[in-house]
Amino acid sequence: MTLIIILVDSGLEIIPKQIRAHPAVTKNLIKRNFSSQLLDTALHHAAMPKLTNHERRGRPDIAHSCILNALGSPANKSGHLRFFLHTIQDRIFEINPEIKITRNYNRFKGLMTKLLIEGDIMAKESPLITEIHQNLPELINSFRNREVFLFSSRGKTIVNKSDLYKNPKSQNYVAIVGGFQKGSFSEKILNLTENLLSISQYSLDAWIVISRIITYYEIIKEIS
Numbered sequence: 308m309t310l311i312i313i314l315v316d317s318g319l320e321i322i323p324k325q326i327r328a329h330p331a332v333t334k335n336l337i338k339r340n341f342s343s344q345l346l347d348t349a350l351h352h353a354a355m356p357k358l359t360n361h362e363r364r365g366r367p368d369i370a371h372s373c374i375l376n377a378l379g380s381p382a383n384k385s386g387h388l389r390f391f392l393h394t395i396q397d398r399i400f401e402i403n404p405e406i407k408i409t410r411n412y413n414r415f416k417g418l419m420t421k422l423l424i425e426g427d428i429m430a431k432e433s434p435l436i437t438e439i440h441q442n443l444p445e446l447i448n449s450f451r452n453r454e455v456f457l458f459s460s461r462g463k464t465i466v467n468k469s470d471l472y473k474n475p476k477s478q479n480y481v482a483i484v485g486g487f488q489k490g491s492f493s494e495k496i497l498n499l500t501e502n503l504l505s506i507s508q509y510s511l512d513a514w515i516v517i518s519r520i521i522t523y524y525e526i527i528k529e530i531s
Contacts, residue, residue: 308472309479310382310524311450312517314373315393315443315496317486318366319419322346329354341417363487364395370486371415372514374408380521381530388521391439391446395487398423399439399446406435447499452478455500458520459485459492460510462503468523471504482520484513 321344326332331353337343348355348365355361370392382388383404390402400422402408409415422428428436439446447455454477465471472480483499485492497503506519525531 308387308477308528309389310387310521311389311391311453311479311481312377312520313391313393313443313446313481313483314370314486314513314517315483316363316395316493317370317392318346318348318364318488319370319392319394319423319486320346320364320396321420321423322351323358326351326354326357329357341420342413345416345420345423347416360395360490362489366486366488367416367419368412369488369513370419371408371412372512373484373486373517374402375410376514376518377521378402378404378406378408380518380525382521382525382528385530387524387528387530392436393443393486394423397442399441399443401437401439403433403435403437443496443499447481450479450481452476453481454479454502455481455483456502456504457483457492457497457500458504458506458516460505460507461491462505464505464508469527471520471523472527480524482517484516484520486513 322332331351335343335350345367346365347367351365355365358364377383377390392400422436426438427434454474
């Protein structure tokens, strides 16, 4: 049984051309510095209102925290976890479970910029991050004997953690978590499954949701 986490609509993108001339962008942009080329609301918030859905964009820190939480877990170290990153531009990447993601935020931004430009990150011909040339429905349909959950504060609250992974016929549990700071899931995302769940009465950050999803899985699978 494998736990598959998909972080959807992550705010990862190269600074769009329409705001590159804005002073909030130009004062931080260095052409030879990959990390300065990634849209980041902490630096570019003054320019971002010109962008469509700007409140959902420019948050690479969310992806960074989620990836660190997932890859550092016992579930991942024991070979039970797969992690996919879906961007707001509808690109999908799979993270190699053995990759050592940098803790340094600026180095992470540089890595993500390189990924968005080149499509894959390799090390000695071994893939560390690979672009998946499918859309979300195609990716999910590729998992056999799957059960798909979409986590939202608007979903049905889980009472017992054992209820989450109780189907003995499921070989793959697919957990979909939003990688954006504000707003709701689009209809495209909501249509991926009818299982809309919540793990708390409170609205939680994405990395907390992922941490709990993994912890529940580890308890049920007795992974320590």
